[in-house]
Amino acid sequence: MKQGTLPQRLAFAGRMVLLVGSLLGGCTAVVFAWWPKTVDTFEAWLRERHTAPFDEAWAEAVAARAAADSGRERALLVALSERVGPTAQLDRRRPMAVKVQNRLVELHREAGDSRSALVGLRRLRAIDPNSVLIARDLAVQLFSDPGTRAEAYTLLLGDPAVYGSGFAWRLPAQAELLSPLVDALASDGRLDEARKLVVTAASWPEPKWWSIYWWDKEYDPLKVAGCQPRVRADSVLQVDFFGRDAIRGLRILPPAFASCCLSDPKWWVREAGDAEFQPLPMRRGATQNLREVGSTLELLGNADPMVTFELQQPLPAGEREFRFTADFKDTAPEWLARLALTKCGPQLADGDGAAAKTLAELRRVGFASLVLEAFWETAPGGFSTGDKVRVPLAASLQRDGGASFAVDVPLPAEWTVLRLDLGTGEFATWRFDCMELRDEGGVVLSPAPLQDAALHDVEWKDHELIATGVDAQLQFVRPAGTERARVLHVEGLIR
């Protein structure tokens, strides 16, 4: 290159820059047109770069958690939270922000730092103001401090000046919101408001929309249709539909948040040309979020209940009519019955008004549905989930608001330690008038060593046991001379 004047050198440099720019542009065009995978790879790299630092920081925090180093975990999460920054509803980092904040709240709670937990929950709510679960957690936290209790009421009940502005007003039968709210109102002496909320929730119609899945080879989330079954005059729930697809399995998603009993569920089929429906042989498969008691399916008001049926003989593709039937019984929502059993329950049910009567009825249902679970050890090494028996308490409500019960808990021959899970949550006072080990003929062998029992989430007070936590248990060692004991007979009263 010849040495030129400065303008010439600048012009040359300019032309070179333009040429290089053009070549770069051309190459980019060529890559976009002919090497799309290269662009995709570049995009993947960009995406990875966009999220990797956060994922790595999260992984580090998880590792710290695994190492039980909560201080480091918290420090990492706080730093990560700051890096993620405030996120709006459509931000891709939002799930990470939610994850980090949720864990931080847990850590703050474990450390007893309720102020920081509250800050975290407020951040979570700012990220998703429409989340029921976040609103619940925030409300519970706010209720726990007298200084923030009013804010919790505003969150759930709304601004008193703006009718209908609260979250619990918009979702009047949402267990997650109602439970802490009713509890708080009752403990603040606002019994009428609490009663009103419970009565509204109890009378609020539950969802009725079912989804039915079917598949041939394996479960296919796209093979689904919705419907509303009807309950016949003879209290049998029935769904009919025509189908053509080959079917190996069927899955029912009954309505979420609904409560009822479906006894003896059956599938029927009518092939084209047949006059009558014939039973369709099935095996009950996996279930989710519902209770199976013998041949009865109990919907407990949970989200996403599900039951699967596997055909013993797959049906080939072809025209046929299906029918699902089950004996139907409407039941009170279990969460509401349990709510009526909480420590504010007797107060709410006390009175002559219609609301108090509804509460009393809910308490009756709640008591009647209580279950005593007995776990046993046959050898040292802890309890196993298989070694247990569930006995419905069927406690019946007494005039004084308590509920009496008398049950026999069957026991195996070989047990060394027995654990009773009272399963009533943090509300109840138990009075055991009688707890005896008996043989098969009902002969009393020994009283159960109640006074020596180890206690968990429960404590003695005036010869009664008061549940202090959600997992009330008592356990005792088999007394000597009770080798023939096959039954634990328990009588008493719950209040």
Place this chain on the structure above:
Amino acid sequence: MSSLRNSLAVCWHWSWIFTLPMVVMFVHWGLRTGQQFAQFGLRIDIAPFEFTLRETGKLEFAHMLRSLGLQFSGTVPRDDDGCTLRTVELFLGDEEIETLDADLPYSGEHNQGGRLRFQGTDYDVSLRYRGDTVLHWGYFKKSFRVTTKKGQLVEGMRKFNLVVGKTDEQLNNHLSYRLANRLGLITPTCELVRVFVNGTYHGLYELTEQLEEGTLRRHDRMPGDLYSGEMIMLDNIEGTTNRVFEYPRVWSKVAANNHYELASRAPLERLHAILQGNPDESSLAALAQLVDLDRFARFSALEVLTQTQHNDHRHNWRLFWDPWRLRFEPVVWDIVGWHESMRPEGNQGVDLEIISSQLHEWLHMHAEFLRARYRHLHHFFAGGHDDAFLAEAERELEQALLALRADPNAMPQNANRIVAAMADFTAFIHRAFRAVEANYVNGTETLRWCPAAAGGAIDLEVATRRPMNAVEIDFDGPQMPTSVKLVLLRDGAEQTTDLTSHSSLSTGALRVPVALISELAREFEYRGRANSLRNSRRRVVATSLRLVLDGVDVGRIREVWALRDEGRDPFQRTATLSRRPVGTLFQLATPPNTTFRSLAGEIAIKGVTEVVDPVRIAAGTTFRLDPGASLLFRNRVIAEGTKEAPIRFEPTEGGQAPWGTIAINGPQCADSVFRWCTVRGGSGYKVPLEEYCSMFSVHNCTGIRIEDCAFSENREYDDMIHVMYSEVVFDRVTLTAARADALDCDISTVIIKNSSFPRSGNDGVDLMTTRALVLDCTFEGNGDKGISIGEGSRLIGLRNRFRGCSKGMEAKDGSIAWLANCDIRGCKKALNAYKKNWRYDSGGYITVTKSFVGENGSLPTADVWSRAQLLDCQVKGELVADYDQEYVDGSSTRMRNTARLVDCDGGPGPKMRLPLPFPLELGMLEPLASSEWGTVRSDVRGGVQ
């Protein structure tokens, strides 16, 4: 060699001519692609859409080339390019645009000040981006929400949207709205427009009205709650099922009835309670009491014709609760008809029923809904509306293509793709129409009958989508049935409906008026789409019914016919029929109750009494109503008192608190009569689902006659009589000393004759969007107007006398009145016309002719938006040049008086004596008033005593 070298040197020297634009383009492309990908590919989650780097780059490149191509070719919209779409011009400052674009989509939600030019008029407006999905704010063309200042309307709208085409075919919503209009549904105004931003052509848009109170008014609905059901995307609530019909309090209000709390959701809660109940005869009957089945049937017809499932469990519901009809009505919104994702795969047939929500499921169990939908579809095809719509669609697509030709921002950028998509779109509309027509109108059907094994009965089997009006049975000799019953099997039991009193026998044929239709059974089948709503369809199943004909020899039956509007079709005789139980079809036979209940004597009314049967009230009957008690008639009322023995509605005790209302409400009340009745001491009635703002209420019924009746002493609520959505004749009626308005009529047709309205606290007659003929009436001492008409009302008044009212008459807001042979005297102001409501483009128009106008405080006044004129009248006094127009809020504005006198003077003799032609501007009143107009005397000025 040296020439090559020289050539290279020259190329090198001039290379910048090529490389400079290349680099500029590359840098521009790189920046745009980087920005777009960073925002929508990396930062924002735009699911279910996706911005990939490759597609973003290609799209930006295509856009750059297209823009340059249009620039260089000079392709811009011109007046002579054949495109007749109207133009919308938006003006926004650079700063405002930057603010809107700063952090999409969030930044686009905040209004910015701007200007709008439309049809030669400039408006100050607020502008923002709108829309849930990236299609509205992620590409070159953004959807706008335009809001005018209060008091300024753009073609009657205060808020409207400029919406980008969301699909390759562009016009799904626009054509869906056009079709919805043809089906008589409440639909937002929508038209295709060309939009310029700051003078630069931005492209083709759909101008779509934002739903609000004005939408309802334009469709002749009284303002009420317009609910919006959305539980998707930003409205999704984690922890719920997100099905809108399961959460009534989650719905928002687009327009609100201010008579109730803003948060009130009582109608939705009632709907929710029904839908979460058990489908049976009573719950389906309750549903029909809450939703307007006919309107939902039209809506369903629209869904079937457009094959849309966009109104689903989770979104797009707009329901209007009409507080006066007490029914929900669907409002069409964002149905995206014939969308590619909702078309059937390959050779699969189109869906003949659309079941995309719980409400759909329920409606398809209601026989009357199915009948009504058939009627609308049949009318659509038989009336040639399908061809008319297809022709309209073709024109609109043609115009869209013309507008897209110069559109630099069209999506997709490839014009051929748009053309191909439009061709597929059109073909699918044709296909859908033909399939629906073939199945509904011309579909094959099975109608069979056989003598029932039980004897004295016949079994019918009906497999058809076409309902019938009646079943006719021909006998080969005289037969005299003693009873006629329809029996169907449900759940192992027989369900019987007695049709004896509704059946008729003539010339050897028995006609049983039962509108049979077939049950639609569910059919679940995977249809190869990610859209699982497609998996649920309905199929016609043979529906078995038995007609029990006591006293008839079924062996003498010659033929059984299905009677329809379009003719009659035979049932085929067969040897046997199996009886299939009916499962999910209800309200199949619900004969109207035509048996009158008699009421006479002294009747005490305590609390709220609903009367669902037709009633005949004897002369001399006295209803004594307790404080707050109301009497709600849901069926026909014949109340015929006499001069000597009138029927009285009065308080139980003198001096008690007022009772509530006497109301007749609903189409079944048609042809009710109140004659020689006296009504006094009432007020009104209001509960969460129902409201009556008067002592005597006539809602939603036709053919009502009120004659020789006297009304007085109403209290608390506004009106003495309120007429809504009705047709009523008042003759020789006196409404004395009403608390506020004596007779208030909204969206109705009324004839008022020989009646008097003395001493009303407010208006004698108040009309809103009403057609009225007022003859030979007296308005005396009314605290406000003798007659007040507003909001598009039309009135002819003949031989009326206005005495001592605050104003003789007033017209407002697009209303037109003609008075002839009237006498207006002793009023503070004779007439006034003005623009009261900013939602209307004009004020009121009053013409008074051949009348006497004198001895009033002032002569007519009218503002600049109005017209008040006296033609050939005897007038005493002078028009004022300026006057103070008073408004409802107590304020007033000095106005120039535009009222005028034509051929008027102080004498009684008219200048013209020729007969007066019917006023052209009141053409819509001609059927109602033309004969009475013929009685106008042109040879006098003033009332004919």
